[in-house]
Amino acid sequence: MGLRERKKEKTRLAILDAAVDLFLEQGYESTTxxxxxxxxxxxxxxxxxYFTSKDHLVLWFHEHGEEIMLEALADRPGDEPPFTSLMHAMRAVVADVESSTPADAERFLKLRKLxxxxxxxxxxxVAxxxxxxRRLAEVIADRRGVDPDVDQLTHLIVAFAMSTMRVGFECPRREGTMSEVMHRxxxxxxLTERSLRPGWDLQH
Incomplete structure (x- = not known):
């Protein structure tokens, strides 16, 4: 990342941090x-x-996570089972969070509280x-050589993977710390990998 890009990212995060603090202090609807x-x-x-709206601020982590997953998928072998590739993409998200700074972790937990x-x-x-x-399904369908508009298995593969991420990030909650989130x-x-029969995602 060049100097210009670093400066832009610093500004983006400053805006995000200020917004989240205001949202938590005086309410989301009341903050302009x-x-x-x-x-x-x-x-x-x-x-x-930097942001199209207040809503865009709140969904920043979705955007960041999606970017990581798409980059990880692009680096996986083309003949790898699609669900395996998606699990590697999930692990790339975990690795990114694990390598985050204390400021990153605090930002994530504040957004979660919001x-x-x-x-x-x-x-x-959710939206x-x-x-x-949908974006992941397009990538997986292309890897499988099928049409994402008609192939149900492609969407099921992606849905199983995203359900894994949703359960891992959201429940059950105990301490509410970043280390707990990453462990979960x-x-x-x-657990997901142990629960599915190898090759289930290779059907046509």
Missing amino acids: VEQIAGAVEISPRTFFR LDGHPHLVGLS RGAETE MTETIE
């Missing part, structure tokens, strides 16, 4: 884009260079996850 921009001393116009208190945002999160599933995610991936 103008207030967020003012907290980091930028104009609202500059805000919109979602817990706002059913509206949970709905947006954004569905977008990711790794444990869920291993």
Whole structure:
């Protein structure tokens, strides 16, 4: 990452951190884009260079995770079973979170707390996850040589993989720490792999 890109990323994270703190302090609905921009001393116009809306801020981790999974899939062998490739993509997300800084971890936990208190945002999160599933299905269908618009197995493969991530990240919760989240995610991936018969995803 070059100097320009690092500066842009620093600004993006500053906006995100200021927004999440404001959301938690005074409520999501009560916080305006103008207030967020003012907290980091930028104009609202500059805000919109980085995020399209307040909702976009909350869904930032979805975007980041999707990017990691798509990059990981692109690096997997073309003849690898598709579900195996997706599990490697899941592990790439886990590895990214494990390598995060304390600031990254705090950001993640704050966003999680924000979602817990706002059913509206949970709905947006689910919808954004569905977008990711569609993109992953297109990649998996291409690897399998099938049409994603008609092949049900492709979507089932992706749905099983994304369910693994959802269960690993969301439940059951105990301590609410990043180490717990990562342990639970790794444990869920291993449980999924043990539960499915090898080759189930190779049918046509």
